[in-house]
Amino acid sequence: MSLGYYKKPLILTDSGGKDSSVCIHLAKKAGIPFEVTHNHTTADAPETVRFVREQFHELENEGIHCYITPPRYKNKPVSMWTLIPIKLMPPTRIVRYCCDILKEGTIKDSFIVTGVRWAESIKRRKRGIYESPHGEVILSNDNDDKRQLFESCRVKAARVCNPIIDWDNDEVWDYIKDEKITVNPLYCEGWNRVGCIGCPQAQTSGRNRDFQRWPKYMEMYKKAFDKMLQARKERGLQCAWKDREDVFNWWMENDVLSGQMLMFDNMEGGQNV
Ligand code: SF4
Secondary structure, three states: OHHHHHOOOEEEEOOOOHHHHHHHHHHHHHOOOEEEEEEOOOOEOHHHHHHHHHHHHHHHHOOOOEEEEOOEEOOEEOOHHHHHHHHOOOOOOOOOHHHHHHHOOOOOOOEEEOOOOHHHOHHHHHHOOOOOOOOOOOOOOOOOOOOOOEEEEOOOOEEEEOOOOOOOHHHHHHHHHHHOOOOOHHHHHOOOOOOEOOOOOOOHHHHHHHHHHOHHHHHHHHHHHHHHHHHHHHOOOOOOOOOHHHHHHHHOOOOOOOOOOOOOOOOHHHOOO
């Protein structure tokens, strides 16, 4: 279908997690032409960055084209640490601007494969039902329960296939064991999911564990919060945060400040959040 629609191979998006590793293995077994890309979020664990590089090196040796896409915003290179002062607020569970910019990427005019699965959707886990593979259009790496086996996005002129959308966790791990697939080493250290360090979508206990393991990342967030407070001050924007520790405790929902804060015209572009 990719060759037919776009006259070029499938593009597999690799997050460095186990679901991506399974998709790559399936594509190799299928014997279809494909290439692999990884969106560098800049907040990924060093182990994930190393694992992706090693995996890409091996794939390149097998003749599979692989490339890492650095994040850009408004035509400029960006990182999690420079994005926070630009956006004038930390990323939160509700305002996940970082995923749009750092993780989703800008692949256009292509047929894309992702490793999203319904089993990773909290809503679906609670309901325990499946949906038929047609209809709603979402183009992102979210494990949302509205995701479909095949999707399309007119804006990006892209089509998406999620080949393991209905696999549960046991099926993924059974496949990994049966096929002896090498996965991100963080799984062997007890991490159930590998993603950005301190991701606001994760539970507080998991985020605390991240920062215990990678304290330099906590410091980088705090430095970004310093710059964000300075940027807010320069624009005359009021807030309840006095310093970086206030921001960090609010962001970690440590109950020092209220976990939710109403902000009017405070985000980049004057958006209410
Ligand atoms: S995974 Fe979490 S921290 Fe990383 S880009 Fe998405 S929302 Fe942001």
